[in-house]
Amino acid sequence: MTAQPIARPTAATRPDTDRPLVQVDGLARYFDVSKPFLNRLFEGDKRQILKAVDGVSFEIPRGQTFSLVGESGCGKSTIARTVVGLYPPSRGKVMFEGAEISALTTRRAMLPYRNRIQMIFQDPYASLNPRWRVRDIIAEPLTAHHNVTDTGAIDRRVGELLSLVNLSPKDGAKFPHEFSGGQRQRISIARALASQPDFLVCDEPTSALDVSVQAQILNLMKDLQTQFGLTYLFISHNLQVVYHVSDRVGVMYLGRLVEWSDKKTLFTHPRHPYTRMLLDTIPDLDMTGRERQPVAGEVPNPINPPSGCPFHPRCPHAEDRCRAELPTAKPSPEGSMVACHAVEEGRLPAEPRQVAPAVATA
Amino acid sequence: MADPLLSVRNLRIEFPTRRGTLVAVDDISFDIHQGEVLGVVGESGAGKSLTGTSIIGLLEPPGRIAGGEIRLEGERIDTLSYEKMRRIRGKKIGAIFQDPLTSLNPLYTVGRQLVETIQTHTDMTPTKARERAVELLHEVGIPAADRRIDSYPHQFSGGMRQRVVIALALCANPKLIIADEPTTALDVSIQAQILALIKKLCREHGTAVMLVTHDMGVIAETAHRVAVMYAGRIAELGPVRDVIKHPKHPYTVGLMGSIPSIGHDLERLAQIQGSMPRLTDIPPGCAYNPRCPKVFDRCFVDRPDPIDLGDHLAACWLYDRADAGLGSERTPEAMTA
Numbered sequence: 001m002t003a004q005p006i007a008r009p010t011a012a013t014r015p016d017t018d019r020p021l022v023q024v025d026g027l028a029r030y031f032d033v034s035k036p037f038l039n040r041l042f043e044g045d046k047r048q049i050l051k052a053v054d055g056v057s058f059e060i061p062r063g064q065t066f067s068l069v070g071e072s073g074c075g076k077s078t079i080a081r082t083v084v085g086l087y088p089p090s091r092g093k094v095m096f097e098g099a100e101i102s103a104l105t106t107r108r109a110m111l112p113y114r115n116r117i118q119m120i121f122q123d124p125y126a127s128l129n130p131r132w133r134v135r136d137i138i139a140e141p142l143t144a145h146h147n148v149t150d151t152g153a154i155d156r157r158v159g160e161l162l163s164l165v166n167l168s169p170k171d172g173a174k175f176p177h178e179f180s181g182g183q184r185q186r187i188s189i190a191r192a193l194a195s196q197p198d199f200l201v202c203d204e205p206t207s208a209l210d211v212s213v214q215a216q217i218l219n220l221m222k223d224l225q226t227q228f229g230l231t232y233l234f235i236s237h238n239l240q241v242v243y244h245v246s247d248r249v250g251v252m253y254l255g256r257l258v259e260w261s262d263k264k265t266l267f268t269h270p271r272h273p274y275t276r277m278l279l280d281t282i283p284d285l286d287m288t289g290r291e292r293q294p295v296a297g298e299v300p301n302p303i304n305p306p307s308g309c310p311f312h313p314r315c316p317h318a319e320d321r322c323r324a325e326l327p328t329a330k331p332s333p334e335g336s337m338v339a340c341h342a343v344e345e346g347r348l349p350a351e352p353r354q355v356a357p358a359v360a361t362a
Numbered sequence: 363m364a365d366p367l368l369s370v371r372n373l374r375i376e377f378p379t380r381r382g383t384l385v386a387v388d389d390i391s392f393d394i395h396q397g398e399v400l401g402v403v404g405e406s407g408a409g410k411s412l413t414g415t416s417i418i419g420l421l422e423p424p425g426r427i428a429g430g431e432i433r434l435e436g437e438r439i440d441t442l443s444y445e446k447m448r449r450i451r452g453k454k455i456g457a458i459f460q461d462p463l464t465s466l467n468p469l470y471t472v473g474r475q476l477v478e479t480i481q482t483h484t485d486m487t488p489t490k491a492r493e494r495a496v497e498l499l500h501e502v503g504i505p506a507a508d509r510r511i512d513s514y515p516h517q518f519s520g521g522m523r524q525r526v527v528i529a530l531a532l533c534a535n536p537k538l539i540i541a542d543e544p545t546t547a548l549d550v551s552i553q554a555q556i557l558a559l560i561k562k563l564c565r566e567h568g569t570a571v572m573l574v575t576h577d578m579g580v581i582a583e584t585a586h587r588v589a590v591m592y593a594g595r596i597a598e599l600g601p602v603r604d605v606i607k608h609p610k611h612p613y614t615v616g617l618m619g620s621i622p623s624i625g626h627d628l629e630r631l632a633q634i635q636g637s638m639p640r641l642t643d644i645p646p647g648c649a650y651n652p653r654c655p656k657v658f659d660r661c662f663v664d665r666p667d668p669i670d671l672g673d674h675l676a677a678c679w680l681y682d683r684a685d686a687g688l689g690s691e692r693t694p695e696a697m698t699a
Contacts, residue, residue, distance in 0.1 A: 071549040180637050181406075210405035210576060215620030215631040222630065237550065240579075244622035244631065267624055281554035282624070283579030298519050298552060 019098055020059035021231045022066075022083070022199060026092035027102075029053040029075075029082050033303060050303050052078040054255040055092070060248075062198075065225070065232040067242040067263075069278070070252035071299050076235045079252075080203045083233060084119050085110060096199070115145035115195035122204035124184035128176040134187055135172030138162070141194040161190040165220060182213035189220065193228075201233045206241060218245060239282050243267055251275045254302055254310040257329070261336030268353055271338040273315045279353065309341065317342040365436060366393035367570050368417065368538055372430035375412050375421065375594075377641075384641040386412050386425065388594040391668075394538065397568040399560070401585030401602065403578055405638050409594040410574045414540045416440070417572070418455050419447040434538070453483045456531030460543040462523035465530070466515040472499075472526045473511035476533060483534035498529040502559060521552035528559065535567065542574045557584050578621055582606055590614050593638055593649035600674020610676040612654045648679065656680060 031050040034040060040047070053075040060066040068076040081087045083094050085101065094102040096113055104110045118141075121127040128137055138158045142148045148157070159169030165186040176184055185205060192200055202221070206214040218241065224230060236242050242249055243263060250260035251274065259272040270276045297314040300306055309327050312318040321341050329339040333350070342348040375387035387409040394400045402410045415421050417432055419439065432440040439450060451457075459465050467475055476495035480486055486494060492511075499507035502525040515523055524544065531539055541560065545553035561584055563569050573585055581588050581602060588605050590598040590613065598611040609615045619632025636653045645651055651661040660679045668675035669682060 071551065182637060211578070212405060212617060212620045212634045213637060215622075215633040218622065219630045219633055239550075240622045240624055243624040244626075244628070277551060279624075281550045283550075283553070283557070283577065283583045296555075298521055299549070 021062040021097060022060040022233065023095040023098075024059070024079070024083065024092070025057050025095065027053055027056045027079065027082060027089050027094065028091035029078050029087055030090040048303055051255050051305070052302065053082065056250075056252075056255075056257050057092075058248075058250055058257065058260060060199075060231055060233060062231055063225070063229045064247040065234050065245050067234040067236060067246040067249045068252055069236055069239060069242045069249060071237060073254075073299055073302055074252040075255040075302075076237075076252050077203050080119070080201045080233065080235050084117050084201050085114075086119075115141065116197050117199045117201065118192035118195065118197040120185070120188050120192050120200060120202045120205045122207050124181050124188055124208065125176075127188055128184055130176055132175075133172065134162075134174055134176065134179075137176070137187065138172070138191045138194055141191060145195045157194070158190075161194055164193065164224070165190045180213075181209050182216060185209065185213075185217050186220065189217075189224070193224065196228075197230070199231045199233070201235075203235045204237070205234075207236065207238070214241070221245065239278060251278065254299065254305050256310065256339065257337075258311065258340070259336055259338045260329075261332075261334070265334045265336050269332075269334040269336070269350060270353060271332045271334070271336060271343050271348070271350070272311075272340050273317055273342070273348065274311050276351065277314075309339075315342075317348055319347075364395065367396045367398075367435060368394040368572075369433045370413075370417070370430070371433075373413065373416065373427065373432065374429035375409070375416055375425055376428040377425050379424075381642070385428075385644070386594050386641055387416070389430070390589075390591075390594075390596045391430075392589055392596065392599060394570045394572060396537070396570055397564055398587065399564055399571045399573055399585045401581035401588040402572060402574045402591060403576065403581050403588060404591035405576065407593075407638060407641070408591040410591050411542050413591075414457075414542050414572060414574050417538075418451050418457050418540055419444075420451075420457075452479065452536070453534040454537050456534075456536040456539040458524075458527050458531050458539060458541040458544045460546050462520065462527045462547070463515065465527045466523065468515055471512050471514055472518070472529075476511070476526075476530060479530055479533040494533075495529075498532055499526070502526070502529045502532070503555070504529075521548055521555060524548060524552075524556055525559070528556075528563075532563070532567075532569075536569065538570045538572065539563075540572050540574070543576070544573070545580060546575065546577070553580070560584060578606070578617070590617070593644055594641070595649060595677060596668060596675075597650065597678070598674065598676045599668065600671075600676075604673045610671060610674065610681065611650075611678045612656050612680070613650050614676075616653075616655075648677075 029052050031052055033050045034047045035045055056079060058066060068079060070076050082089050089102050093100050101113050135158050138161055139154045142154055142157060148154055158172050162169050162171055167183065167186055179187065206217050209217060225232065234245055246263045249263050249266045250257045251272065253274050259266065259275045270279055300313060306313050308324045309322045312322040315322065327339045327341045329337040330344050332338045332343060371391050373387055373390050374385065377384040377386055402413065404410045416427055421427065427440050431438055434454060473492065473495055476498060477488065477491045480491040480494050496507050496511055499511060504510050504522060504525055518526060545556050548556060557580065560571060564571055575581060585602050587600060588602050589596050592613050598605055598614045605614060606618065609618050616632060616634040620634060622631055634653050639645060639649065647663050648661045648666050651657050654661065666677045666679050668677045671681055
């Protein structure tokens with residue numbers, strides 16, 4: 001079979017840079033978690049639909065980092081997977097440079113975008129094939145997307161990529177098990193960069209790493225962003241990490257964005273009660289000896305979400321309207337978008353936060 | 363100060379392997395007093411969990427205590443027989459592990475597991491033990507404890523399961539609880555609840571806790587004193603506030619700098635180059651010498667012992683009095699500036 005080289009949009013053919021690189025509009029992803037048909041028939045159970053993501057919209061301008069933060073089960077990883085095309089959306093669309101990539105159904109139609117969107121996964125142990133040498137792992141996107149067949153060219157490029165992530169070009173001959181967690185994550189990054197992507201979806205890339213290694217990876221990701229003008233969708237549950245890497249931040253709760261804005265506004269003028277709760281629960285280096293009142297309750301089961309605003313059972317400001325009616329996002333005076341009845345009705349006054357640096361000497 | 367509840371002296375844990383003996387924990391000493399939370403922090407492989415498991419006598423072969431001693435209320439416990447240790451474990455020392463699901467038996471109701479544990483360590487009647495179990499569940503904040511007691515572990519959420527594990531650890535009113543990464547598997551809002559619970563138990567029962575974690579934030583919030591471990595050794599030990607605000611050991615300085623913090627706008631985080639050495643090739647002298655920005659000749663030759671700096675201990679030659687006059691850049695002031 002003779003493969004056609006895939007045409008990559010060059011700087012000249014690229015659309016205007018004013019438009020956000022990635023736009024997600026009303027994205028929803030449902031999973032059918034019903035029991036098998038016969039069980040339903042005999043036991044009289046209904047179909048059960050898990051709404052992992054329900055109506056999420058955001059934009060990511062070129063060269064910026066948008067972070068999604070929330071507790072486990074809030075749907076942040078589902079968004080990551082839907083955006084890269086691993087799951088088809090149940091509703092809504094994902095636009096990349098103005099093209100609706102979520103509507104592309106065939107492999108061939110998706111191909112021009114595949115190499116420009118790459119993903120870094122959480123677990124650097126599970127995301128690298130243990131039987132492949134590092135060189136082959138990193139070379140796979142090259143051969144798959146660009147039809148590079150010249151072994152010498154591939155070796156040179158793999159060496160370049162390894163140096164880029166501060167590994168030695170000689171490391172290509174080794175197997176993944178010979179590396180530590182942080183080094184494996186560097187290999188994952190090198191593989192993601194191999195096809196020269198514009199957009200990287202990072203799903204908890206540092207959650208499995210120790211803090212000193214996490215710092216190395218975060219610095220590397222920032223350097224690469226500056227060097228190549230990369231755009232990141234960054235998924236994390238760690239608010240400190242999110243503050244460090246992001247330009248804009250969205251807070252998710254049970255499949256919905258409850259508040260999103262630029263990072264400064266979100267961290268200094270949190271509006272949504274859930275955002276405030278999250279900010280209050282971060283173990284803070286400055287908190288030594290101080291007491292705090294932890295928020296009661298847990299995230300409810302997403303198969304049976306509460307009526308109205310999903311946060312109302314845990315919310316100290318919940319009223320009848322919150323129990324009945326789902327809030328829609330409205331702009332706040334500070335410019336953030338907030339989906340909360342209490343904020344909309346002015347029941348919840350602004351509550352600016354001090355975000356003083358915690359560590360004095362470093 | 364009163365005698366310490368737990369006193370660990372020159373503890374050394376070894377793993378004999380075909381390629382020689384690996385020293386996983388090397389000559390560490392610390393005390394825990396009644397009602398105190400001692401945080402033990404370090405990267406994976408620093409030996410912090412092994413220290414915890416050796417105290418409760420659950421070190422798995424081929425790992426063995428090769429030197430030093432562990433004393434609980436003045437009595438040596440590292441040399442006790444398995445049977446004798448079994449009586450101390452649970453009664454005097456409780457344990458909480460990272461994954462609540464592996465600490466609970468999925469086939470029995472939590473009530474049965476609690477009652478069994480209570481009856482093992484006390485001579486309560488079954489009815490009394492059950493009352494005590496409900497009381498414990500209530501104390502750790504499980505709503506409707508009298509009904510939930512007959513539920514199975516899978517019917518609880520992660521945070522609630524961890525509360526059950528804490529209740530199990532409390533069954534016999536132990537003097538000391540070893541909590542090994544108790545909140546690592548939990549979400550932040552649940553983590554805050556569990557940490558508040560641990561603090562409350564310390565305050566109300568005078569229970570001492572050894573809190574092993576990799577998260578400096580958790581330590582800052584919960585512990586009174588902290589031991590920073592690196593490559594099987596204690597690099598720094600002192601009151602939490604001092605260690606966080608004025609770290610002395612270059613490793614602690616690097617560790618603190620590498621934690622991103624909210625409100626701290628940095629283009630780059632301070633990073634420590636390289637990674638912790640494997641147990642097979644810990645360098646001679648100070649184990650941190652290949653990564654240390656302040657390294658000098660002596661670090662490659664002699665191994666530093668913890669040096670008393672008044673408020674805390676740091677195992678670093680920078681603070682050796684005999685060496686202090688050698689260069690101004692090595693003084694503590696220059697280090698923390």
